[in-house]
Amino acid sequence: MAALTPISRKPLSVVLPAVAIAGGFLGMFVGAGQDNVLLGILIGAALMAGLAWLYINVLDNERVARWITILGLAAIGFFFAGITGLIVGLLAGWFFAFFIFWLYEGRYRQKLLPYMTAGQVLWHFTFRVICGAIFVFLITPILVVLPLSFNAQDFFTFTPEMLRLDPEGYSLKHYRDFFTNNEWQRSFKNSLIIAPIATIISVSLGTLAAIGLSQSHVPGRRAIMGILISPMIVPLIISATGMFFFYSDIGRFLEGTLGMNKNFVGYVKVVLAHAVLGIPFVIITVTATLVGFDQSLTRAAANMGAGPVRTFFKIQMPLILPGVISGGLFAFITSFDEVVVVLFVGSASQKTLPWQMFTGLREQISPTILAVATILVVISIALLTTVELLRRRSERLRGLTPA
Amino acid sequence: MSDATQSGPMLAADGTPLKKSLARSLRRRKLRALALVAPLLLFVLLSFVIPIISMLFRSVENGIVSETLPLTVVELQHWDAESGELPDEALYEAFVRDMVVAVDAKQHTRLGTRLNYEQTGMSSMFRKSGRQIKRIDPEADGPFKDKLIEIHEGWGDVDTWRVIKTHAVPITNGYFLNAVDMQRTPEGAQAQPEDKRILIKLFGRTLFMSLIITGSCILLAYPVSYLLANLPMRASNMLMILVLLPFWTSLLVRTSAWKVMLQQQGVINETLVWLGFVADDARLVIINNQFGTIIAMTHILLPFMILPMYSVMQTIPPYYTRAAKSMGATNWTTFWRIYFPQSIPGIGAGSILVFILAIGYYITPEIVGGTKGVFISNRIAYHISSSLNWGLAAALGTILLAVVLLLYWCYDKIVGIDNVKLG
Numbered sequence: 001m002a003a004l005t006p007i008s009r010k011p012l013s014v015v016l017p018a019v020a021i022a023g024g025f026l027g028m029f030v031g032a033g034q035d036n037v038l039l040g041i042l043i044g045a046a047l048m049a050g051l052a053w054l055y056i057n058v059l060d061n062e063r064v065a066r067w068i069t070i071l072g073l074a075a076i077g078f079f080f081a082g083i084t085g086l087i088v089g090l091l092a093g094w095f096f097a098f099f100i101f102w103l104y105e106g107r108y109r110q111k112l113l114p115y116m117t118a119g120q121v122l123w124h125f126t127f128r129v130i131c132g133a134i135f136v137f138l139i140t141p142i143l144v145v146l147p148l149s150f151n152a153q154d155f156f157t158f159t160p161e162m163l164r165l166d167p168e169g170y171s172l173k174h175y176r177d178f179f180t181n182n183e184w185q186r187s188f189k190n191s192l193i194i195a196p197i198a199t200i201i202s203v204s205l206g207t208l209a210a211i212g213l214s215q216s217h218v219p220g221r222r223a224i225m226g227i228l229i230s231p232m233i234v235p236l237i238i239s240a241t242g243m244f245f246f247y248s249d250i251g252r253f254l255e256g257t258l259g260m261n262k263n264f265v266g267y268v269k270v271v272l273a274h275a276v277l278g279i280p281f282v283i284i285t286v287t288a289t290l291v292g293f294d295q296s297l298t299r300a301a302a303n304m305g306a307g308p309v310r311t312f313f314k315i316q317m318p319l320i321l322p323g324v325i326s327g328g329l330f331a332f333i334t335s336f337d338e339v340v341v342v343l344f345v346g347s348a349s350q351k352t353l354p355w356q357m358f359t360g361l362r363e364q365i366s367p368t369i370l371a372v373a374t375i376l377v378v379i380s381i382a383l384l385t386t387v388e389l390l391r392r393r394s395e396r397l398r399g400l401t402p403a
Numbered sequence: 404m405s406d407a408t409q410s411g412p413m414l415a416a417d418g419t420p421l422k423k424s425l426a427r428s429l430r431r432r433k434l435r436a437l438a439l440v441a442p443l444l445l446f447v448l449l450s451f452v453i454p455i456i457s458m459l460f461r462s463v464e465n466g467i468v469s470e471t472l473p474l475t476v477v478e479l480q481h482w483d484a485e486s487g488e489l490p491d492e493a494l495y496e497a498f499v500r501d502m503v504v505a506v507d508a509k510q511h512t513r514l515g516t517r518l519n520y521e522q523t524g525m526s527s528m529f530r531k532s533g534r535q536i537k538r539i540d541p542e543a544d545g546p547f548k549d550k551l552i553e554i555h556e557g558w559g560d561v562d563t564w565r566v567i568k569t570h571a572v573p574i575t576n577g578y579f580l581n582a583v584d585m586q587r588t589p590e591g592a593q594a595q596p597e598d599k600r601i602l603i604k605l606f607g608r609t610l611f612m613s614l615i616i617t618g619s620c621i622l623l624a625y626p627v628s629y630l631l632a633n634l635p636m637r638a639s640n641m642l643m644i645l646v647l648l649p650f651w652t653s654l655l656v657r658t659s660a661w662k663v664m665l666q667q668q669g670v671i672n673e674t675l676v677w678l679g680f681v682a683d684d685a686r687l688v689i690i691n692n693q694f695g696t697i698i699a700m701t702h703i704l705l706p707f708m709i710l711p712m713y714s715v716m717q718t719i720p721p722y723y724t725r726a727a728k729s730m731g732a733t734n735w736t737t738f739w740r741i742y743f744p745q746s747i748p749g750i751g752a753g754s755i756l757v758f759i760l761a762i763g764y765y766i767t768p769e770i771v772g773g774t775k776g777v778f779i780s781n782r783i784a785y786h787i788s789s790s791l792n793w794g795l796a797a798a799l800g801t802i803l804l805a806v807v808l809l810l811y812w813c814y815d816k817i818v819g820i821d822n823v824k825l826g
Contacts, residue, residue, distance in 0.1 A: 033677075123734075127630070131626050131627050131630045134623050135627065138645055138646060138702070138705060139648065139649065141649075141661055141664060142652060142657075144664055145659070145660045145663065148663065156668065157669065157670060205443040206443060209440045209442070211439055212438070212439025212440040213436070213440060215432065216432075217432055217433050218437065219437070228447055230447070230451065231447070231451055233807065233808075234763075234804065235760075236765060237765045237784060237800070238455065238783075238804050238807075241458055241783060242451075242454035245454065245457060245458055245461060245797075246450070246453065246457060272450050273450070275446075276446070276447060276450050279443065279447060336653075337655070344788075357655045358770075361655070361658065361770050376653045377652055377656060381651075384644075384648065
């Protein structure tokens with residue numbers, strides 16, 4: 001439908017200024033590298049507008065024009081900034097070859113509604129550029145951390161070697177530090193002990209409670225739900241304050257009266273505190289899964305002679321398993337990321353990875369943090385993929401249309 | 404049963420009246436549901452709700468004066484704080500008796516610390532006097548009044564006794580008064596001296612900055628949610644990854660990324676200097692102040708605004724705007740009168756969520772906020788771990804909790820707890 005919009009060639013008075021602006025923008029960066037921004041902008045604008053004029057009036061062959069632009073800009077880039085310049089030049093050339101003909105042939109209209117005015121079309125694309133900028137804002141911090149973690153220097157900026165794509169500028173030394181440094185390894189190990197145990201507690205108790213809550217006649221359902229979700233609502237600093245007082249009393253009781261090992265008690269305190277924080281996530285995800293659960297299946301099972309336990313494990317559990325697992329992943333990441341509560345409740349021997357990062361950021365900031373951050377980003381990408389796959393599977397199992 | 408004409412209640416298969424049987428089965432189901440919920444409910448009540456409630460009590464509890472100085476407190480009842488005269492010998496004697504016991508149990512320094520929150524200098528006075536009072540024999544060495552004043556001149560100051568008398572009550576509003584920059588005096592609640600009033604300002608700043616963060620989140624989230632809701636499913640799912648990835652990334656990773664970007668020698672400043680927008684010696688100060696906190700927290704909380712907005716905008720049917728346009732409305736009128744009102748629930752839900760989260764934030768302001776960009780939660784943490792004024796920390800926490808619960812109640816009214824969605 002939209003593809004039927006008729007397109008027509010646009011006059012040069014539209015094409016040239018737009019191309020010149022884009023060219024000036026590119027020229028600004030080249031100019032900045034040569035310490036003359038203004039000259040860069042002017043030359044960039046003039047060069048690109050000239051190219052566009054040439055292509056439209058003289059050459060009129062899109063394929064040839066594209067190769068000329070790509071190779072030409074790549075050569076200019078290589079002349080100014082080596083390998084990096086070559087790559088930037090290739091990309092810029094591809095963009096400008098596309099951009100000039102996209103504008104001139106009026107292809108930008110192709111997928112839009114035919115009755116849109118020029119102003120609406122302009123706004124349509126401006127809006128997309130704004131959204132693009134916001135997406136870049138969302139993603140930049142992560143994109144900046146990844147390459148910087150391979151920095152060969154102990155700096156937090158891109159060194160000239162890195163910008164030149166010189167292998168000398170990159171190294172794995174921060175990763176090596178993470179895997180050999182005792183403090184980082186101990187805190188990593190602590191995180192790997194605490195998070196899974198806390199997850200198991202919150203998932204097992206949370207799933208049972210969600211099943212109970214999903215039944216039709218639960219007295220005081222709203223109040224119970226409110227209490228169970230409260231760890232997510234109350235600001236972490238307040239939970240931490242409350243738990244700090246409470247668990248120091250509990251700890252004294254366990255150590256003093258029952259004579260337990262101090263280290264063990266410390267782990268118990270942190271695990272219990274983290275389990276509470278993970279519970280709301282389990283409750284919410286499992287309840288959401290149970291909303292789509294067909295209760296007549298359990299009745300059918302009972303009808304055919306299965307007891308409640310057998311029905312649960314054979315019928316209900318497999319169907320709600322995706323929800324349970326993604327709730328568990330939420331609980332895991334909550335505990336794995338948590339720093340405020342562990343800072344207050346734990347002692348130095350329970351130092352977790354986020355705690356170590358926090359002290360690192362506050363006191364002696366070392367680039368190893370960036371390596372750890374990169375590893376954590378990879379972990380979260382893995383978890384995100386798992387949750388998404390589970391969500392699709394759950395929807396398929398329940399016969400909903402995949403959304 | 405076979406008798407169709409039989410009057411009376413209908414019976415179940417086992418002969419009990421059907422009504423009773425149904426009621427029993429309903430009761431049994433209720434009990435089973437409760438039994439499933441009970442373990443978790445107990446766990447949350449024990450390890451979360453009770454600690455919070457005990458924190459609330461700690462903000463008013465003040466047993467330390469009357470426990471450490473029981474005899475003195477009784478004597479102080481007879482002393483008129485308004486008279487401007489020092490108390491009589493009986494009180495000094497009671498005080499010495501109390502102190503000898505307290506010094507033995509090493510409680511007097513704790514009391515000194517407690518009273519030091521109200522009047523500076525009390526802590527050192529108790530510590531110094533403690534050593535010498537230990538040598539006094541309360542049975543033989545009277546009279547004590549002059550002796551005590553000789554040990555430390557503070558005991559000859561009416562104000563000292565007034566402070567002790569004011570804070571001798573077991574339940575006090577003193578911490579709450581301190582939390583709003585007032586203090587408990589014999590004449591009732593009064594404002595703190597000018598130079599000590601920082602908490603009201605801090606509360607104000609916390610609210611103000613949370614509002615700014617919420618506002619900038621709305622501004623940034625609206626266009627993105629609109630785009631996501633109006634693109635074809637495939638494209639919007641791809642772009643959704645860009646929203647969910649930061650949402651899933653560790654908070655500390657994002658905070659450290661902002662620290663790296665915003666530093667004086669950081670990525671943003673380096674780029675601006677390279678482009679010649681700022682001079683090398685005039686680099687922007689965008690970290691360790693309010694700006695740093697606002698930009699980092701806007702980024703961190705943005706997904707919490709986008710997700711509810713997106714789910715509301717997805718449900719807005721496109722034919723209303725088409726109808727408006729076909730009847731001659733301009734683009735702006737169509738958006739403002741037709742689309743925007745329908746998207747308000749999303750804005751409301753997202754704003755309250757972001758505001759609740761922002762107001763209690765601790766980690767990010769602590770790292771990128773410096774001294775000017777910190778929140779009330781950083782003050783709570785300071786009182787817990789550094790100044791050890793736990794009563795004041797509990798009072799500040801209680802006020803913050805009250806604000807959050809109020810907002811949460813609004814959220815429940817507007818959105819409903821059951822509609823909270825993740826991812």
